[in-house]
Amino acid sequence: MVHAALEAPDPRALDLSGLGDAIVHYAPDGIVLVDAAGTIHLVNPTLLELTGFLAEDLMGQPLSVLLPPSVRGHHAALVQGYFQHPHRRAMGSGPLPGESFALAHAMQESGMRRFEIAHKSGRSLCVDVALGPCQLHGQPYVVAFVRDIAHIRRIESELALQATHDALTGLPNRRKLHDELQRLLAIAQRHGRPLALMLMDLNGFKEINDEYGHAMGDQVLQAVAQRLQGALRSSDMLARLGGDEFVILVSEMGDAEDYVTIGHKLLAALGQPLEIDGITFSLTSAIGVSVYPVHGVDAQSLVRFADMAMYSAKRQGGSCVLAYDSDMGAQMHAKVQILERMRHALDQGLLELHYQPQVDAVTGRTIGVEALLRWNDPVLGQVPPDKAIAVAESTDMIHRLGQWIIDTACRQSAEWSRKGLEVRMAINLSARQFRRPDLVQQLCAAAQRHGARLHNLEVEITESQAMENLAHTNELLDQLHACGVGIALDDFGEGYSNWVQLQRMPIDRLKLSRNFLRNIDDSDNDRRLISAMLAMSRILKLMVVAEGVETSAQRDFLTAQSCDVLQGWYFARAMAAPELEARWLGCGVPQGDVQPDAA
Known part of the structure; x- marks a missing residue:
């Protein structure tokens, strides 16, 4: 019957005589x-393929040929230890049964990982082993199942590296x-040696990410890591701590000042100069050190303390090596307090x-x-603007502060x-603001938001x-x-004063640095220099x-030299909008000198 033909056969009727050979093979x-005695009596093709041996290389040989x-x-000792305590061992279940502490220690000292066997070429193979005792013809044997786990070890190594x-x-x-810092500190304490920790980050790295994208920023970080x-x-x-922050541990120092040489290197x-995809970057960094x-x-x-030293180095110009000193703690506290109060001031x-x-x-x-x-500030009192902006500039707070200034001015x-009062509004931009790739959009959006006329706005850099x-x-x-x-180009004369470059730049106005005016009453050289700069400006239109401008003498000299616009305490201090509107917009110059106020 069809039904009978589809029924499973009786297992007792199967011939299993060849099953063992098939399983082994x-x-x-x-x-x-x-x-x-530790003599090999059987190996299967999988083991031969794994180890590179031939069957005749192993049969009848001591197990040591596979170690x-x-x-x-x-x-x-391995063989004796097992047969004294024959146990079944599953894959991945710990030490070999019967493996003594002394043997395990000896194997560890020799550099062997627990489960390694020898390849015919001489190299070692990572394996896992399952063991089981058995009796054949009344004699005790052990059968070992050997599994290649090299790929697992590779994954484990990769995970450990990650x-x-x-x-x-x-x-x-x-x-x-x-972990390494703890280890080196223990060595330094034990031997009385100095150990330096150097912390550094890249000046302006955020602007690189903003302007060129994070993929470019990643390439810059990779190149920086290689250079360092x-x-x-x-x-x-x-x-690498993260972002653009790097740490260097210097443990082998001839003296505690070796970090200076390393830092300058x-x-x-x-x-x-660093060139990536046709773009050249000029990178600088501040390095803070603690010892x-x-x-x-x-x-x-x-x-x-290295972090405090790094931020102090930034305030000193941003491209130097500076070790911590106790005054930095107070400076850092003051900086944090200013930032906290500034955040509060912006919120309120x-x-x-x-x-x-x-x-x-x-x-x-x-x-x-x-x-x-x-x-x-209710807590800090009058905070000088240059100090407030410098602190903000050292963090991302400058972007929020800069946005507030642009919005308020617009x-x-x-x-x-x-009200029919058309005057030009000059807005100072910090270095980080100027590097923002969305600066133009930011300014135009603020003008549109508040209804300001763009031709009445001027940026000063x-x-x-x-x-x-x-x-x-x-x-x-x-x-x-x-x-x-x-x-407007601010503080002109204090930097490059490159007239050739000025011809190529879309500049409307030069703001002559106040430092040139301080000695014109007594210095013929300063007067000649100002006259020459004004003459060159006229040539460049x-x-x-x-x-x-603080005195009538300075006013008279500049006017005689055909300077276009004057600004300073002689005319007026900076004042709130209502006072300025009431007293100065559309009015003339006051008579007589004005005592200097805080500008």
Whole structure:
């Protein structure tokens, strides 16, 4: 019957005589049968394929031929230990049954990983082993199943590397740094040696990400890591904390000042022009240093003090090596307090803009104003604007503060325009603001939001900012010009004073540095220099604003030399919008000198 034909046969009727041979032959794991003397009696094709041996190489041979040379001497102990305590061992279940502590220690000391066997070529193979005792013809045997786990070990190694190393640069990461720092501190404490921790980040790296994208930023970080590593000794450790922050551990120092030499080597390596995909970057960094045991004796203190030193180095110019000193703690506390109060002031509307008039040197009428930050904090008191901006500039707070200044200036400019008071509003840009790729959009959006007229707005950038990256500068200034925004070059004369470059830049006005005016009453050289600069400006058809005018003598000299616009305490201090509107917009120049106020 069909039904009967489809029924499973009776297992008792099967001939299983060849099943054992088939299992051994086709098993995916290597199989070895060993007697109590440690002699090999059976191997399967999988084991031969795994080890590279032929069957005749192994049959009748001691098990030691399958052990790495470093532990072959322990072969007898391995076999004896197992047969004294024969147990079944599953894959991945721990030490070999019967393996003594002494044997395990000897194997570890020899450099052998627990489960390794020898390949015919002499190399070692990573394996896992399952063992089972059996009786054949009344004699005890052990059958070993051997599984190749090289791919598992590779994965484990990769995971271990990922846990301790940065995926982007391949450098040790924060976790690895912590472990290594603890190890080196223990050595330094034991032997009384100094240990330096150097912390550094890249100046302006955020702007690189913003302008060129994170993919380009990643390439910059990879190149920086290679340069820094190349500048270090083999005994030094370079790690990446994250972002653009790197740490260097210097443990082998002849004296506690060796970090200075190493730091300058790092800055020199970093300072070489870096070209990626046709774009050239000029990179700088500030390096802060703390030294065990001078500055701290634990990891947390050394990292914190190096961080303080790094930010102090940034305030000193941003491309130097600076070690921690105790005054930095107070400086860092003051900086943190200023940032906290600034955040509060922005949230609560406690900041102000005051406006200093710019007057036509011939008619005496106010034709423009410069917007200047004023901050009277309930806790800190009057905070000098240069100090507030410098602190903000050292963090991302400058972007929020800069946005507030632009918004407030645009709002005020729009209000004056609605009253028929058309004056140019000069807005100072910090270095980081100027490097923002969306600066033009930010300014135009603020003007549109508040109804300000773009042709009434002017941005002021310093000469050093303009010359830092001429290609970027000219592109950005061209975009601002296309929108109708005016451009003034501030503090002219303190930097490059490159007249050739000025011809190629879309600049409307030069603001003569106040430092040139201080000695014109007594210095013929200063007077000649100012006259020459004004003459050259006329040739280039650039309007000149002289700032810092404090006396009638300075006013008279500048007017005689055909300077276009004058600004300074002689005319007026910076003041709130209502006072300026009531007293100065549309008015002439006051008679007599004005006592200097805080500008």
